[in-house]
Amino acid sequence: MPPLPSLSSAVSALAISAPSRLGVHKPTYASSQVSQDASPSNQTSPTGVKKTGVIVIGGGLAGLAAATCLRAENVPFVLLEASDAVGGRVRSEAVDGFILDRGFQIFITAYPEARRLLNYDALDLRKFYSGARIYYGGRFHTVADPLRHLPDALSSLANPIGSVVDKILIGLTRLRVSALQDDEILTADEVSTYELLKRIGFSDSMVDRFFRPFFGGIFFYRELETTSRLFNFIFKCLSLGDNTLPAKGIAAIPEQLAANLPKCSIRLKSRVASIHPESDSIPAMRVKLENGEMLKGELGVILAVEESEAGKLLAGKLAGEEAFQPRKPVRSTVCLYFSADHERIPVKDPVLFLNGSGRGIVNNMFFANNVATSYAPQGKALVSVSLIGSFEDLDDEEVVSLVLEELSGWFGEAVVGAWRYLRMYRVRFAQPNQTPPTNLQRNPRVRSGLYLCGDFVTSATFDGALASGRKAVEALLNER
Numbered sequence: 001m002p003p004l005p006s007l008s009s010a011v012s013a014l015a016i017s018a019p020s021r022l023g024v025h026k027p028t029y030a031s032s033q034v035s036q037d038a039s040p041s042n043q044t045s046p047t048g049v050k051k052t053g054v055i056v057i058g059g060g061l062a063g064l065a066a067a068t069c070l071r072a073e074n075v076p077f078v079l080l081e082a083s084d085a086v087g088g089r090v091r092s093e094a095v096d097g098f099i100l101d102r103g104f105q106i107f108i109t110a111y112p113e114a115r116r117l118l119n120y121d122a123l124d125l126r127k128f129y130s131g132a133r134i135y136y137g138g139r140f141h142t143v144a145d146p147l148r149h150l151p152d153a154l155s156s157l158a159n160p161i162g163s164v165v166d167k168i169l170i171g172l173t174r175l176r177v178s179a180l181q182d183d184e185i186l187t188a189d190e191v192s193t194y195e196l197l198k199r200i201g202f203s204d205s206m207v208d209r210f211f212r213p214f215f216g217g218i219f220f221y222r223e224l225e226t227t228s229r230l231f232n233f234i235f236k237c238l239s240l241g242d243n244t245l246p247a248k249g250i251a252a253i254p255e256q257l258a259a260n261l262p263k264c265s266i267r268l269k270s271r272v273a274s275i276h277p278e279s280d281s282i283p284a285m286r287v288k289l290e291n292g293e294m295l296k297g298e299l300g301v302i303l304a305v306e307e308s309e310a311g312k313l314l315a316g317k318l319a320g321e322e323a324f325q326p327r328k329p330v331r332s333t334v335c336l337y338f339s340a341d342h343e344r345i346p347v348k349d350p351v352l353f354l355n356g357s358g359r360g361i362v363n364n365m366f367f368a369n370n371v372a373t374s375y376a377p378q379g380k381a382l383v384s385v386s387l388i389g390s391f392e393d394l395d396d397e398e399v400v401s402l403v404l405e406e407l408s409g410w411f412g413e414a415v416v417g418a419w420r421y422l423r424m425y426r427v428r429f430a431q432p433n434q435t436p437p438t439n440l441q442r443n444p445r446v447r448s449g450l451y452l453c454g455d456f457v458t459s460a461t462f463d464g465a466l467a468s469g470r471k472a473v474e475a476l477l478n479e480r
Helices: 005-011 061-072 112-117 150-155 164-178 182-187 193-200 204-219 228-240 252-259 307-314 396-411 462-478
Strands: 050-057 077-080 092-095 098-101 125-127 131-136 139-144 243-246 272-277 285-289 294-303 331-341 352-355 362-367 380-388 420-431 445-447 450-452
Touching: 050 061, 050 285, 061 077, 061 112, 061 252, 061 462, 092 420, 098 331, 098 380, 098 420, 112 462, 131 204, 139 150, 164 228, 182 228, 193 204, 193 228, 204 228, 204 352, 204 362, 204 380, 272 307, 294 307, 294 462, 331 396, 362 396, 380 396, 396 420, 450 462
Parallel strands: 050 077, 050 294, 131 352, 294 450
Antiparallel strands: 092 098, 125 243, 131 139, 272 285, 285 294, 331 380, 331 420, 352 362, 362 380, 445 450
């Protein structure tokens, strides 16, 4: 998008401060762009309302992408984040020298919006094996990408994870989706992923032993009811790119975006209580923080929060607007981490293990240090285990016990018995529910001056979140 000098000059005097009395905290992974004390000059109205060009609410990938686009257009803004760090669901923590991502997350290098916004070299991306090892019938079986691991793919043709025909169909599906434009995929006629797989001709064994655990881990739902649009988009990206992890953890992605924003443009621990239009005839919006502070976005507000939070902020606040509430149950996951001695882990390959047995609570697991050695201290290994669902009926101790018992059946009690439990993340909102019918190219405009972004507005992927931030800014600028 070309710069808009007239718009930039019209609002160039607008900026906003980040008062030190808010006690803004700079977490482990925070960049220098996160404000900690008094910031740039501000413009305050006689009523005490601080003004800026655009107020971005939410510091996840969508909000950071929106802020990045506003910066590129020289539009002043402030980004408000309720928590103590940017990233939203894309967060990492340092625990006992390990890097723990909050939930199972893999970054696919072929995401088109990500390729435009991110510096892959600076992220120091480390690759997974292009395939998986599937636990079925009491042993592991390999499924491999024939274009990247031909010997492994040939040797796996006769294994029980699908038939030879199934493996040919994977290649044909790869060719089909790779030939489509992204817009074609995201607007195509849709069915559930399960129905699409059966129409293509995949056998029950391939669906149950490979697609359910693999795409179940991506969709956080093993029933494969997610829209075929999302399946085709992700399958295309998997075909064209690599599965990776940044060497410094998944949080390196939002941190890179934050680091490129103007100094002190991000305010942490700044929870929004309400938003109100200035009037029906102008786009300006007022934002009230929970501490009572009032802010004004002369050009509007970009709401980049989870769907449920957006519903709370919009419900009853905008006269004449249709009520906005999530209509489908969200997807949840539980992620557990264990430490082990590096020399005692059963494999040294950067491979993802899938549960194709149809039994147990583990969906997938991997040894994170095999992908990126930086995830664990010298001499140690980091075990990452993912479950699908919330498991609210089980306490943490029960979940840990069940997981260790199940994985002892995979790798042996002597191996798993030596693992030390580190931490568990129960991610109630891991992903929006995108079962048909869906609209993956939703109009971000709520009304003049108010725009939505987030993966619930587009596709439930890293890329969808990033693209939605850009589209919200484009919609705002198109109304000027």
